[in-house]
Amino acid sequence: MHTLDIFTRDIIQNSLQAIADEMFAAMRKAAMSPVIYEVLDMGTGITDADGEIASSGAGIPAFVGVLDKAVKQILLQHAEPDDIQDGDVFICNDPHSGAVTHLNDVVLAMPVFVQGRRVAWTANIAHWNDVGGMVPGSLSTQATDIFQEGLRLCSVKLISRGQPVRPVLQILRANTRMPDFMEGDLWAGVAAVRGGAVRLHELTAKYGTDLFLQAMQDFMDLGEKVSRMALAELPDVRLTLEEPQDDGSLFRVAIQIHDRNLTIDLRDNPDQCAGPTNLSRDGAVVAAQMAFKALTSPQGITNGGTFRPLHVLTRPGSLFDARSPAAEGFYFENLIRVHDLILRCLAQQFPEHLPAGNFASVCATIIGGRHPDTGRTFTLVEPEIGGWGAQSGRDGNNAVYSGLHGETYNCPVEVCEARYGLYVERLALNDAPGGDGQYRGGRGICIDYRVRSDASFLTCGYTRSVVPPWGLQQGLDGSPNYVEVLREGCEPQRYAMASSIELNARDLVRVRTGAGGGYGPPAARDPEAVREDLKNGYIDAATARAVYGVEA
Incomplete structure (x- = not known):
């Protein structure tokens, strides 16, 4: 039994970051689509066994913020003891079932087992060119429900104990206008999560499983401590903002900083709409997490513990907590609107920070x-x-x-x-x-x-x-x-x-x-x-x- 010191903890945490970066590089080099290998419209990360983000990951920050939520939904959907096995890979893209964004953004997640014990997950997300739906590219401003936007994948097992599930691959190929690109991008993502799993096996072999798990937990506790210290330097305050939007609607936010906690209240906002600009609750949480990070410790560590002091309130059935079957193809504009709304509200009080x-x-x-x-x-x-x-x-x-x-x-x-x-x-x-x-x-x-x-x-x-x-x-x-x-x-x-x-x-x-x-x-x-x-x-x-x- 080894004793965990801060140096070993930091080495393990930096190793997790390096593994996420290596996953990112592997996916980029193997992908078929320029939107992935040139634009880098993707993200990679590692979570603990329960789906808490363990490293800040690599790629689009808002994408990395999706991965923990997707893994948690996989765990909910596959709760039986034998549902999740060594060698499995899961695929999901449904914003109403953990994948947060829209159907074009596809998450792949792989559980990592050491001596029969699940210790972590490797995961990635990337934009696919076409997943079916009513128009090429799958994004239509005319969509009124998510069924018009393409194929929905709700925590589906893509690979079982190392072997591809052929019917799932057939369904994927049959539901895209660009099957060659789809397959190329799919297997690039699979290679990335598998490569990350290999590196995690090497890391646990070097330090031992117990020490590895303790290091992840300690670093998450440190993430919480850094956030609460940053909040302690800010005054207790309540802020509100109402902002007009391009379509004439009004978006509202109320922010409370109190006792080293920060609460963002988005409940007083319009109902979900008949168009494709709806946002899932998890999407609103991602936007809030990004704004929280900008205010507190933008240069510091980011993991599951970082956001423990953050509380996000939404109203089910609203534009920022849309219920199925709401269309979400253009979710990204309201994701960025929420992020900008929160930053503008905070900037009133903290112009030196933002x-x-x-x-x-x-x-x-x-x-x-x-x-x-x-x-x-x-x-x-x-x-x-x-x-x-x-x-x-x-x-x-x-x-x-x-x-x-x-x-x-x-x-x-x-x-x-x-x-x-x-x-x-x-x-x-x-x-x-x-x-x-x-x-x-x-x-x-x-x-x-x-x-x-x-x-x-x-x-x-x-x-x-x-x-x-x-x-x-x-x-x-x-x-x-x-x-x-x-x-x-x-x-x-x-x-x-x-x-x-x-x-x-x-x-x-x-x-x-x-x-x-x-x-x-x-x-x-x-x-x-x-x-x-x-x-x-x-x-x-x-x-x-x-x-x-x-x-x-």
């Missing part, structure tokens, strides 16, 4: 059709980059993904043009005015996609298209997100939430993402910084003169 509003949208852009050179079906799935809000002491970042997306990447032009039936004619910073302040909000982008074949389509999911990113401490609001379709001889058509828009050869799809909000009054900005902005093309001479009082 930045102004960012472009705060996934800006999902989906263009599909048949490749003009090969005749093969393609679907470009591209979340877009935009401007972050300024904060005390620094300008906002230009052209990065939203905080929920983490360290993902835009698809390189060369890959886009080779794999998809499109030309990328322009990629530049968006010069639309907005985000001025003592510290300036970051710029969004402008992308022009030229369509090369008839009978193509566009689907998009953008918010902050009407209500722009918010400024802080007298900083000015940012600029909106939207997409335009330009056809020869026609006026531009502007969209934010739309699906299956018909495109033909020579049509141009122009994406514009917004600037983040400014921080502090524009008049306080250093004139030399204003001149540098002019030089870089971030602002024009008229803005320098009118807003900042600086001559070019």
Whole structure:
């Protein structure tokens, strides 16, 4: 019996992080779809035997936050003693049954056994191009229930004791318009969870199972301690916010910090809708966890213990706690709306901790059709980059993904043009005015996609298209997100939430993402910084003169 010291504990925890990173690399290298291997629209992680996240994982933060919830649902669905065996792999994608997001995001989870004892789970999640449903790409703004959005997988056993369950594979292949891509991405995910399991076996062999389990529990206790220490430095306070949305509805949040706990109340919000923008309760919890982390210890550890002081209240049947069979294809926009709503509420009281509003949208852009050179079906799935809000002491970042997306990447032009039936004619910073302040909000982008074949389509999911990113401490609001379709001889058509828009050869799809909000009054900005902005093309001479009082 070994005694656990802090050095051994940290070595084991860092090993868990390294294993999650190795799983991520394996999945990326083996995946078939650019949205996985280029954009990195995926996440990997490790949970303990009961489904509590044991390492902060790798990939999109909001995706890593899904994995523990999915594993817990698998445990509920397979509660009999022999239901979960060594070598099993489970697959799930249903937001009403633990998978949190939408049907395109598929979770694979594998229990890890040591000497007949379940000690952990390895898990990953990634966006699949097509899982059936009423439109190519499976995302339709016309969907009124989840049955129209594709194939639902509720904690299904995909591999049993190391052997694939062939009927499940047949069902998967029959319910996608892109079976080759589906299989390639599926087996990449399987390779990742299996590889992680091998590494966990090596780790437990090195330190012993009991010490391994004790280290995971101790590190979760440390995660709780770090969070409560951060909350202890904040005043006890109650905050509320009501914010209008693009469609005219109002979202509300109340936040209570008391006795080293933080409660987020989302109950006073609209009922679930007939469209596809509903959010599961677990999705609302993920958004709250991200905001909680930003306020408390953004650079510190993250595991199941980190969020013990966080309490999230939702109302069943509401937009943020939708009940089956609510459609959730475009859940991601309300996930990011909840996250941004909470951050804005907290920023009223803690402007020194948080930045102004960012472009705060996934800006999902989906263009599909048949490749003009090969005749093969393609679907470009591209979340877009935009401007972050300024904060005390620094300008906002230009052209990065939203905080929920983490360290993902835009698809390189060369890959886009080779794999998809499109030309990328322009990629530049968006010069639309907005985000001025003592510290300036970051710029969004402008992308022009030229369509090369008839009978193509566009689907998009953008918010902050009407209500722009918010400024802080007298900083000015940012600029909106939207997409335009330009056809020869026609006026531009502007969209934010739309699906299956018909495109033909020579049509141009122009994406514009917004600037983040400014921080502090524009008049306080250093004139030399204003001149540098002019030089870089971030602002024009008229803005320098009118807003900042600086001559070019």
